[in-house]
Amino acid sequence: MQQVNLGMIGGGTVGSGVFHAWQKNGGLMAARLGVKIQFRKIAVKAFDEPRPYPIARNLMTTDWQEVINDPQIHIVIELVGGTGIAKTMVLAALAQRKTVVTANKALLSTHGPELFAAAAKSGANLYFEASVCGGIPIIKSLREGFVANQFPAIYGIVNGTCNYILSRMKAEGADFADVLADAQKLGYAETPPDLDIDGHDAQHKIGILASLAHGFWADHHQIHTEGIRDVSKIDMEFAAKLGYTIKLLGIAKQSKAQSPKSKAGVQVSVYPTLIPNTHVLASVNGVFNACFVRGDIVGDTLFYGRGAGKDATASAVLSDVADAALDLKNGGKIRVAPFVACAKGGRIAPMDEIVSRYYLRLSVVDKPGVLSKIAAIFAAAKIGISSVIQPEGHEGESVPLILMIHDAPNAAMRKALAKIAKLPAVKNKPVMIRVENFE
Ligand code: HSE
Numbered sequence: 001m002q003q004v005n006l007g008m009i010g011g012g013t014v015g016s017g018v019f020h021a022w023q024k025n026g027g028l029m030a031a032r033l034g035v036k037i038q039f040r041k042i043a044v045k046a047f048d049e050p051r052p053y054p055i056a057r058n059l060m061t062t063d064w065q066e067v068i069n070d071p072q073i074h075i076v077i078e079l080v081g082g083t084g085i086a087k088t089m090v091l092a093a094l095a096q097r098k099t100v101v102t103a104n105k106a107l108l109s110t111h112g113p114e115l116f117a118a119a120a121k122s123g124a125n126l127y128f129e130a131s132v133c134g135g136i137p138i139i140k141s142l143r144e145g146f147v148a149n150q151f152p153a154i155y156g157i158v159n160g161t162c163n164y165i166l167s168r169m170k171a172e173g174a175d176f177a178d179v180l181a182d183a184q185k186l187g188y189a190e191t192p193p194d195l196d197i198d199g200h201d202a203q204h205k206i207g208i209l210a211s212l213a214h215g216f217w218a219d220h221h222q223i224h225t226e227g228i229r230d231v232s233k234i235d236m237e238f239a240a241k242l243g244y245t246i247k248l249l250g251i252a253k254q255s256k257a258q259s260p261k262s263k264a265g266v267q268v269s270v271y272p273t274l275i276p277n278t279h280v281l282a283s284v285n286g287v288f289n290a291c292f293v294r295g296d297i298v299g300d301t302l303f304y305g306r307g308a309g310k311d312a313t314a315s316a317v318l319s320d321v322a323d324a325a326l327d328l329k330n331g332g333k334i335r336v337a338p339f340v341a342c343a344k345g346g347r348i349a350p351m352d353e354i355v356s357r358y359y360l361r362l363s364v365v366d367k368p369g370v371l372s373k374i375a376a377i378f379a380a381a382k383i384g385i386s387s388v389i390q391p392e393g394h395e396g397e398s399v400p401l402i403l404m405i406h407d408a409p410n411a412a413m414r415k416a417l418a419k420i421a422k423l424p425a426v427k428n429k430p431v432m433i434r435v436e437n438f439e
Pocket residue numbers: 158159160161162196201307308
C-alpha cells in the first residue's frame with residue numbers, strides 16, 4: 001500500500017488530539033483510503049509541555065524547520081495558531097511543495113488570498129476544514145456537497161464560548177460578567193477573552209464561509225462585527241417574553257440592491273441577534289456550534305456539533321489529511337482547489353444598506369408625550385413600529401420601553417436612533433438588537 005508521511009507543527013491540546021485520533025483510527029483510515037498514513041515528525045514547544053494525550057517521544061522535535069525541510073514529509077499540519085510565525089510556517093511548507101492542513105481561521109481570514117496564491121504557485125494544496133466549526137464538516141459541504149447551489153443565506157452559531165455564555169445567561173437569568181468569569185474559571189473562555197466575546201473569532205469563521213459560498217474572498221475589514229459584551233440580562237428577559245432567544249450569529253446573506261443606483265451584494269456580519277424560539281438555531285445551547293445553510297437547490301439544511309476541542313478538531317484535521325493523501329495517491333493532482341475566485345465583481349454590502357428588523361430598549365421618563373415624540377422620529381424616517389411594550393411595575397427616574405421595529409435599512413435606523421438618544425426624556429444609550437426571522 002502507498003504511504004504518505006505527515007509532519008505536524010504544534011503538539012499541545014489539538015496536536016495531541018490529532019496524534020491520539022490517528023493512533024486510534026489511522027489503520028481504519030488506511031483501509032478506507034487505500035493509503036497508509038504515517039506520522040514522521042512533530043514539532044512541539046517543549047517535549048514535556050502539558051498535553052491531554054501523550055505524543056511518541058521519538059517523533060518530537062523543538063525545531064519546526066525540521067518538519068518543513070524533511071524531504072520524506074508530504075503533508076504538514078499547522079496547529080500553531082495566530083497570524084505571525086504560523087504564516088511563515090505555512091508559506092515555507094507550501095514553497096517546499098508540501099500540502100498544508102491548517103486549523104488557523106485567523107491566518108486564513110487575514111491572509112487567505114496570499115496563501116492560496118502561494119499554494120497555486122507551488123502546485124501544493126491547502127486544506128482548512130478545522131478552521132470553521134471544529135468537527136462539523138462545513139467546508140467540505142459548501143465546496144463539494146453543495147457545489148450545485150447558490151447560497152441565499154448562511155447563519156452560523158460559530159463561536160462556542162459566546163454560545164455558552166449566552167445560553168447560561170438565558171437559562172439562569174445571570175449577568176454577562178458573572179457567566180464570563182465562571183467560563184474562564186472552567187476553561188471554556190480564554191483569558192483575555194476578547195477574541196471570542198468581541199466577535200473576532202466568529203468574524204474569521206463567517207468570512208471563510210462567505211468566501212467559499214460567494215466566490216470572492218471576504219475582506220475581514222469589511223465584515224461588520226459586534227460581540228456580546230453589551231448583551232444584558234434584562235434584554236434576555238424581554239426577548240424571552242417576546243418569544244425570542246439572543247444568539248451571536250455569523251450571517252452571510254445575499255442582499256438586493258437598495259436603489260436603482262446601488263448594487264446587490266452579500267451581507268457578511270457578526271452580531272447578537274434575536275431569533276424566534278421556534279427556530280432550530282434557538283435550541284443550540286452550550287458550547288455547541290451550528291450552521292444553517294440555505295441553498296437555492298437543496299433548500300434549508302442544518303449542521304450541528306462541537307466547534308472546538310481536541311477530539312472534534314482532530315476529526316476535521318484528519319479528514320483533510322485523508323483528502324490530501326488521496327491527492328497524493330492520484331499523482332499529486334489536486335481534486336478540489338482550496339478556494340476558487342469564481343465571482344467577478346462580488347462585494348460585501350456595507351452595513352448601512354442592510355435591511356433588518358430591530359428590537360429596541362429605551363429607558364424613558366414616564367410622562368405624557370414621550371411615546372409620541374419617539375414615534376414621530378420613526379414616522380419621519382419612514383420606519384414602522386410593529387409593537388410597543390412598557391411593562392408596568394418599573395419605578396424610578398426612568399422605565400423601560402421596548403419597541404419592535406419593522407424592516408428598515410441600517411442607515412435609517414442608525415440616524416433615527418441618534419435623534420431618539422438626544423430626546424431629554426430618553427435616559428441611557430438606547431439598546432438596539434437586530435431581529436432575524438430567517439425568511
Ligand atoms: N474559541 C473558539 C470558540 C474555538 O469558542 O468557539 C476555536 O475556534
